[in-house]
Amino acid sequence: xxxxxxxxxxxxxxxxxxxxxxxxxxxxxxxxxxxxxxxxxxxxxxxxxxxxxxxxxxxxxxxxxxxxxxxxxxxxxxxxxxxxxxxxxxxxxxxxxxxxxxxxxxxxxxxxxxxxxxxxxxxxxxxxxxxxxxxxxxxxxxxxxxxxxxxxxxxxxxxxxxxxxxxxxxxxxxxxxxxxxxxxxxxxxxxxxxxxxxxxxxxxxxxxxxxxxxxxxxxxxxxxxxxxxxxxxxxxxxxxxxxxxxxxxxxxxxxxxxxxxxxxxxxxxxxxxxxxxxxxxxxxxxxxxxxxxxxxxxxxxxxxxxxxxxxxxxxxxxxxxxxxxxxxxxxxxxxxxxxxxxxxxxxxxxxxxxxxxxxxxxxxxxxxxxxxxxxxxxxxxxxxxxxxxxxxxxxxxxxxxxxxxxxxxxxxxxxxxxxxxxxxxxxxxxxxxxxxxxxxxxxxxxxxxxxxxxxxxxxxxxxxxxxxxxxxxxxxxxxxxxxxxxxxxxxxxxxxxxxxxxxxxxxxxxxxxxxxxxxxxxxxxxxxxxxxxxxxxxxxxxxxxxxxxxxxxxxxxxxxxxxxxxxxxxxxxxxx
Numbered sequence: 001x002x003x004x005x006x007x008x009x010x011x012x013x014x015x016x017x018x019x020x021x022x023x024x025x026x027x028x029x030x031x032x033x034x035x036x037x038x039x040x041x042x043x044x045x046x047x048x049x050x051x052x053x054x055x056x057x058x059x060x061x062x063x064x065x066x067x068x069x070x071x072x073x074x075x076x077x078x079x080x081x082x083x084x085x086x087x088x089x090x091x092x093x094x095x096x097x098x099x100x101x102x103x104x105x106x107x108x109x110x111x112x113x114x115x116x117x118x119x120x121x122x123x124x125x126x127x128x129x130x131x132x133x134x135x136x137x138x139x140x141x142x143x144x145x146x147x148x149x150x151x152x153x154x155x156x157x158x159x160x161x162x163x164x165x166x167x168x169x170x171x172x173x174x175x176x177x178x179x180x181x182x183x184x185x186x187x188x189x190x191x192x193x194x195x196x197x198x199x200x201x202x203x204x205x206x207x208x209x210x211x212x213x214x215x216x217x218x219x220x221x222x223x224x225x226x227x228x229x230x231x232x233x234x235x236x237x238x239x240x241x242x243x244x245x246x247x248x249x250x251x252x253x254x255x256x257x258x259x260x261x262x263x264x265x266x267x268x269x270x271x272x273x274x275x276x277x278x279x280x281x282x283x284x285x286x287x288x289x290x291x292x293x294x295x296x297x298x299x300x301x302x303x304x305x306x307x308x309x310x311x312x313x314x315x316x317x318x319x320x321x322x323x324x325x326x327x328x329x330x331x332x333x334x335x336x337x338x339x340x341x342x343x344x345x346x347x348x349x350x351x352x353x354x355x356x357x358x359x360x361x362x363x364x365x366x367x368x369x370x371x372x373x374x375x376x377x378x379x380x381x382x383x384x385x386x387x388x389x390x391x392x393x394x395x396x397x398x399x400x401x402x403x404x405x406x407x408x409x410x411x412x413x414x415x416x417x418x419x420x421x422x423x424x425x426x427x428x429x430x431x432x433x434x435x436x437x438x439x440x441x442x443x444x445x446x447x448x449x450x451x452x453x454x455x456x457x458x459x460x461x462x463x464x465x466x467x468x469x470x471x472x473x474x475x476x477x478x479x480x481x482x483x484x485x486x487x488x489x490x491x492x493x494x495x496x497x498x499x500x501x502x503x504x505x506x507x508x509x510x511x512x513x514x515x516x517x518x519x520x521x522x523x524x525x526x527x528x529x530x531x532x533x534x535x536x537x538x539x540x541x542x543x544x545x546x547x548x549x550x551x552x553x554x555x556x557x558x559x560x561x562x563x564x565x566x567x568x569x570x571x572x573x574x575x576x
Contacts, residue, residue, distance in 0.1 A: 163231045333569075
């Protein structure tokens with residue numbers, strides 16, 4: 001990211017002979033000064049002539065006219081220079097506030113480009129990572145890390161202070177760079193497309209005063225991550241920090257400044273040192289010192305955008321702070337660690353009814369004296385739109401019920417034994433609502449409940465809307481006997497904000513999480529199936545109940561309907 005600019009001093013124009021004309025005229029007039037009374041005239045002659053120290057008025061007038069013309073010409077030159085277009089479009093940046101991290105993830109969609117344009121996706125304190133358009137349609141992915149220090153000549157850096165190359169991906173070119181700092185650079189030829197979204201990720205680890213940075217680029221057509229390069233540099237032990245994106249014109253030939261570049265950035269996330277994912281929902285708009293204002297930034301289609309060059313009109317003042325709705329963001333599918341790998345997911349990136357290959361329905365009146373009639377494949381109650389699954393609860397007469405809703409499950413379609421199950425959701429609310437994310441043993445039709453086991457990843461009741469509950473039910477521990485095991489945690493407006501509800505299921509324990517904060521653990525006591533039926537496969541259920549033994553504890557408020565339960569994604573991981 002360059003910050004080069006012209007000197008603040010105005011340009012100096014020099015015209016041959018101009019300084020000597022001014023000097024000789026001053027000296028001549030100084031040497032021949034007389035009083036005004038010495039000036040005489042002869043009105044009888046055809047040519048009026050006056051003497052001023054021996055210099056005729058005509059001569060003085062001609063000199064003054066020449067001086068005026070030269071000054072006007074020089075002023076015109078200065079004005080023209082002041083209006084001259086810059087050689088490069090003004091660089092524009094987004095700065096994202098976030099804690100120090102071990103993973104930095106971001107996405108870019110280039111909407112307008114021009115040869116020489118660089119779109120930095122994951123910029124950080126010690127490097128940057130993005131995509132660039134070269135000449136003749138050639139395009140590349142670039143990841144660079146700086147050496148310590150502020151030098152510009154890569155050859156002056158001692159060997160032991162240079163960026164070290166720890167990994168070089170297939171078909172990736174690695175070299176040294178200079179001029180704007182020095183360091184290690186990797187380039188991968190890749191014909192990215194305008195209008196297509198690309199994903200970048202940087203992982204880091206710290207050893208003493210050195211930090212290792214690994215860059216991964218998602219190949220859309222192959223549906224896999226490509227490890228471009230891993231660099232190590234001296235940082236005094238820094239983790240990832242100083243997060244930014246930018247758009248820059250590297251061609252800098254004058255014509256390039258007359259063309260527009262535009263890109264949308266977003267769904268950015270940082271995995272902090274303590275393992276929590278932090279969304280990059282806020283950005284500050286800045287630019288380099290080029291004295292032009294054909295630059296802009298803002299929010300478009302749920303993402304930040306940057307634009308520069310050409311006929312760009314400015315609508316957002318520099319240093320403005322912008323906020324992107326968290327509802328438009330979805331945490332990366334991958335765990336980006338050495339612990340988990342994804343084995344199943346529904347991202348709901350389609351429209352219509354839920355995927356019938358992944359989901360089935362409970363129907364009718366099912367349990368707990370609940371008041372809703374669960375419908376099957378009815379768009380009024382369950383549908384996928386705008387990237388989310390919606391379970392809608394309604395006050396309406398249907399079959400023999402006064403309310404309708406939906407309960408989706410994966411029984412006979414997907415089941416799991418151990419792993420991490422996580423769901424990102426925004427809950428319905430109001431007295432009478434009872435949304436849940438839970439699991440039952442696949443053998444329930446043989447051994448019944450509670451012997452099959454029940455894992456309540458999330459339960460919430462509308463009369464206590466900010467409380468999230470986790471519970472387990474077994475033959476030994478269940479609510480009928482009033483021996484069930486569980487815990488609760490406060491969530492920040494779960495009916496207005498998306499939160500991540502998850503379990504990590506191991507042979508010896510079940511851990512329950514809200515936004516990566518563990519708040520309940522159920523341990524395997526080793527006493528057998530009555531206490532631990534969780535050594536057998538379970539399936540997943542997503543439902544929104546109305547009323548019932550718990551949800552209806554304080555009645556049902558009919559004025560709240562319809563209520564919508566939004567599920568952004570469901571992801572299942574297993575240990576590597």
